[in-house]
Amino acid sequence: MAADAESPKDASAITRALNRAVLDTLPFADTRDFDDARRGFVGSLPEVEIKNDAGRVVWTLRDYAFLAGAEAPPTVNPSLWRQARLNLSHGLFQVTDRIYQVRGFDISNMTLIEGDRGLIVIDPLISTEVARAGLDLYAQHRGRRPVTAVIYSHSHTDHYGGVRGAVDEGDVSAGRVEIWAPDRFMQEVVSEAVLAGTAMVRRAQFQFGATLPRGPRGQVDAGLGKVTSRGTVTLIPPTRIVREPFETHTIDGIEIVFQLTPETEAPAEMHMFYPALRALNLAENATHNLHNIYPIRGAQARDANAWAKYLNVALDRFGRDADVAFAQHHWPAWGRARVLEFLGAQRDLYKYLHDQTVRLMNHGYKPAEIAERLALPKSLAGTWHVRGYYGTLSHNAKSVYQRYIGWYDANPANLNPLPPVERGRKYVDYMGGAERVIARAREDFARGEYRFVAEAMSHVVFADPTNAEARGLGADALEQLGYVAESSTWRNAYLLGALELRRGLPATAARAPVSPDVVRAMSLDLFFDYLGVRLNGEKAEGRRLVLNWVFSDLGRRYVLNLENCALTYLADREADGADATVTLDRAVLDSIVLRELTVADAVQRGRVRVEGDPARVVELFELLDDFTLMFEVVEPKRSSAAPAPPGS
Numbered sequence: 023m024a025a026d027a028e029s030p031k032d033a034s035a036i037t038r039a040l041n042r043a044v045l046d047t048l049p050f051a052d053t054r055d056f057d058d059a060r061r062g063f064v065g066s067l068p069e070v071e072i073k074n075d076a077g078r079v080v081w082t083l084r085d086y087a088f089l090a091g092a093e094a095p096p097t098v099n100p101s102l103w104r105q106a107r108l109n110l111s112h113g114l115f116q117v118t119d120r121i122y123q124v125r126g127f128d129i130s131n132m133t134l135i136e137g138d139r140g141l142i143v144i145d146p147l148i149s150t151e152v153a154r155a156g157l158d159l160y161a162q163h164r165g166r167r168p169v170t171a172v173i174y175s176h177s178h179t180d181h182y183g184g185v186r187g188a189v190d191e192g193d194v195s196a197g198r199v200e201i202w203a204p205d206r207f208m209q210e211v212v213s214e215a216v217l218a219g220t221a222m223v224r225r226a227q228f229q230f231g232a233t234l235p236r237g238p239r240g241q242v243d244a245g246l247g248k249v250t251s252r253g254t255v256t257l258i259p260p261t262r263i264v265r266e267p268f269e270t271h272t273i274d275g276i277e278i279v280f281q282l283t284p285e286t287e288a289p290a291e292m293h294m295f296y297p298a299l300r301a302l303n304l305a306e307n308a309t310h311n312l313h314n315i316y317p318i319r320g321a322q323a324r325d326a327n328a329w330a331k332y333l334n335v336a337l338d339r340f341g342r343d344a345d346v347a348f349a350q351h352h353w354p355a356w357g358r359a360r361v362l363e364f365l366g367a368q369r370d371l372y373k374y375l376h377d378q379t380v381r382l383m384n385h386g387y388k389p390a391e392i393a394e395r396l397a398l399p400k401s402l403a404g405t406w407h408v409r410g411y412y413g414t415l416s417h418n419a420k421s422v423y424q425r426y427i428g429w430y431d432a433n434p435a436n437l438n439p440l441p442p443v444e445r446g447r448k449y450v451d452y453m454g455g456a457e458r459v460i461a462r463a464r465e466d467f468a469r470g471e472y473r474f475v476a477e478a479m480s481h482v483v484f485a486d487p488t489n490a491e492a493r494g495l496g497a498d499a500l501e502q503l504g505y506v507a508e509s510s511t512w513r514n515a516y517l518l519g520a521l522e523l524r525r526g527l528p529a530t531a532a533r534a535p536v537s538p539d540v541v542r543a544m545s546l547d548l549f550f551d552y553l554g555v556r557l558n559g560e561k562a563e564g565r566r567l568v569l570n571w572v573f574s575d576l577g578r579r580y581v582l583n584l585e586n587c588a589l590t591y592l593a594d595r596e597a598d599g600a601d602a603t604v605t606l607d608r609a610v611l612d613s614i615v616l617r618e619l620t621v622a623d624a625v626q627r628g629r630v631r632v633e634g635d636p637a638r639v640v641e642l643f644e645l646l647d648d649f650t651l652m653f654e655v656v657e658p659k660r661s662s663a664a665p666a667p668p669g670s
């Protein structure tokens with residue numbers, strides 16, 4: 023393909039008109055958010071560009087200079103352009119007496135509370151480099167204070183990953199610094215990152231657009247913030263867990279009322295109210311956009327009903343005593359009236375989404391029909407902070423449906439459809455061949471029927487991925503869909519889809535990044551679950567294997583059983599007549615999972631002791647698949663799941 027065919031194109035006349043129309047339907051004259059995003063500004067870096075020790079840029083706002091003008095280019099939805107400009111605000115901000123936030127140093131905010139002895143750090147961003155830079159910025163303006171406590175508001179990486187940039191683990195183990203987290207924090211951190219890790223990391227490229235070029239025809243924002251930082255991700259396990267629905271603790275002289283909000287934006291999450299400071303921290307349950315009941319990177323569907331309920335309880339219990347409400351993304355809402363309006367609208371947004379979806383579901387509407395029909399109530403549609411810059415009503419409605427009754431729409435024609443390649447071939451054949459499909463699609467493209475053109479071209483590409491014309495037209499359709507999308511995540515997904523149709527998949531054998539801290543935090547059960555999802559069922563056909571595992575430093579034993587192509591295990595058991603008994607320390611296991619050591623090497627160096635037949639241990643590891651990050655998304659898979667090289 024010529025270089026020109028690979029480049030992003032301009033907005034079509036129809037896209038321009040659609041984007042222009044947005045200007046007349048939304049209250050762009052209401053610029054209070056811009057004032058609020060600047061309010062309390064203390065200072066920032068002259069240029070926000072943060073590097074790691076090796077000199078690699080892990081965070082930069084320099085690439086976003088194109089957002090300087092208020093007027094959106096025709097290739098960006100003006101509503102999203104507005105949000106993208108708001109998310110560009112950066113620096114240290116005073117929220118209220120004793121409460122500060124570092125914003126624009128990552129996708130998330132780091133909140134800092136000045137305690138009696140030092141600083142309470144809430145959510146130290148994604149990576150150590152940006153967390154350190156944020157604390158340096160604070161110190162430059164407010165003086166250096168020791169960190170006396172860390173609080174993780176919830177179990178997503180952008181709220182804990184930078185912790186080693188904020189505190190030294192020695193201070194935590196010595197009890198000088200406490201780390202607080204909501205109930206089930208560690209289980210949720212580790213399970214999300216490990217079992218489905220590779221698929222989620224790859225799909226997250228489509229959600230955040232981190233691998234897209236920045237610019238008016240590329241990535242402009244990620245809804246909650248600009249994008250995710252790319253430094254060193256760490257984790258220090260919490261030392262204090264909030265377990266009750268409400269708990270009040272005084273931390274470094276600051277009274278904090280914790281409100282647990284499980285199964286909301288994250289499975290483990292909590293709000294905080296600071297009574298003496300009259301400030302309410304809503305973690306990530308009330309931000310300046312409609313959030314995700316299901317993020318398109320993939321996750322278990324969240325509970326929209328619980329989400330609304332916990333916001334309602336927060337409003338009832340704390341709302342009247344709060345002079346300011348803020349979250350771990352975006353900017354605060356100040357003043358009692360504004361706090362009540364903000365929280366009430368956010369509550370009703372999630373409740374409306376939940377109730378109307380379930381109502382239509384019970385009337386027999388299918389997910390796609392509900393998604394098409396649902397619109398914001400008129401009373402909310404002009405409220406900036408409920409608009410879908412991150413989630414959308416459309417995919418959120420499908421997710422509410424999914425949470426209750428799953429992926430199946432009950433039409434048996436959809437119960438067992440052909441898989442994408444076979445289906446694509448049949449569609450193309452029925453429609454009279456690829457040329458005719460493309461000719462019809464060109465007519466539809468000219469009429470702005472981008473959604474169906476994208477679908478039809480996807481069938482042609484799955485039938486024949488070498489059809490350059492179909493790839494190109496499919497890319498063009500996805501691109502225009504991206505240009506009109508109000509949601510940053512939809513825009514990113516469409517534009518990355520277009521890019522991969524035009525250029526193909528980047529050739530790399532990279533694996534999904536895994537944080538060593540997260541591996542160390544894995545339970546032994548989860549380790550054996552992880553082995554299970556790597557077992558290649560086809561290769562395991564007819565194999566029978568029983569291994570005893572002894573973790574000598576932990577005093578734990580496991581039996582691992584391979585039978586019927588399934589790996590199962592029992593904790594605290596030992597099998598008589600096992601094929602072998604494997605004895606090792608936990609640290610050796612971590613090294614193997616992190617690929618610092620192969621099993622064969624570990625056996626050879628005596629770091630894993632095997633009684634019985636060592637070949638049977640190696641045999642198990644030969645049956646495990648390896649996952650590479652860059653699998654095909656917008657075109658057929660080129661190769662079937664490949665087994666790992668021996669001994670990995």
Ligand SMILES: [Zn+2]
Binds near residue numbers: 130178
């Ligand atoms: Zn977040």
